Amino acid sequence: MAYFRKNVEKVPPELVEKYKEEQRKLARKVVMEPIDFDHIELVAGADSAFIGENYILSVIVVLEFATMREVEVEYSLSEVDFPYIPGLLAFREAPNVLKTYEKLQNKPDLIMVDGHGISHFRRLGIASHIGVLLDVPTMGVAKKLLAGRYEEPCSRRGCRSPIIHNGEVVGYALRTRDNVQPVFVSPGHRTDLEGVVKAALMTTRGFRLPEPIRIADRYSKDLKRQVRP
Numbered sequence: 001m002a003y004f005r006k007n008v009e010k011v012p013p014e015l016v017e018k019y020k021e022e023q024r025k026l027a028r029k030v031v032m033e034p035i036d037f038d039h040i041e042l043v044a045g046a047d048s049a050f051i052g053e054n055y056i057l058s059v060i061v062v063l064e065f066a067t068m069r070e071v072e073v074e075y076s077l078s079e080v081d082f083p084y085i086p087g088l089l090a091f092r093e094a095p096n097v098l099k100t101y102e103k104l105q106n107k108p109d110l111i112m113v114d115g116h117g118i119s120h121f122r123r124l125g126i127a128s129h130i131g132v133l134l135d136v137p138t139m140g141v142a143k144k145l146l147a148g149r150y151e152e153p154c155s156r157r158g159c160r161s162p163i164i165h166n167g168e169v170v171g172y173a174l175r176t177r178d179n180v181q182p183v184f185v186s187p188g189h190r191t192d193l194e195g196v197v198k199a200a201l202m203t204t205r206g207f208r209l210p211e212p213i214r215i216a217d218r219y220s221k222d223l224k225r226q227v228r229p
Contacts, residue, residue, distance in 0.1 A: 060101060090124070139186065160182075
């Protein structure tokens, strides 16, 4: 893997295709099912940040679903072993997120990942990738659109517009506050389109981002300033 760090611009096309095929295989394992809100006690937010070009810091924060009270925070710092290639983000970030997940004493019933779920060119964004590997319910919450198109939803909280990619609804552009930019939510694994919208709205507390993602993002920024490789 050291090859990737030193030769980012020289990654052979056949190797890129190899990882795309791996995504297609994992995508066939994605399960779409309703979220069982009656049995969600803990929800997590996962976020990653890069320190320079060679290190990644991943944070998972676990919250009580009903109150958004913080229960646990864990992080991992690792060397980056994969270059930035559009559409293959999970191979760059997921290993460190999984490493962080293993540290948790309180395993969440739902994980919100900063990124996309099935709203991806090959239906396997990082939220789906992590969900399949862990076989836990996951959903993507992204600040920017990756694949597909949408019409701007109305300006009121709760308004949504479907994200369409290749004729399929793969997520929603969702307004979580009045008159703010929408977030882009999509099922990752063992979740569904309606459920991810409901989960995002239920965990939003006056900010654009749902609390699990917002708090994980805050920790990743703070830790990035404190932690050194």
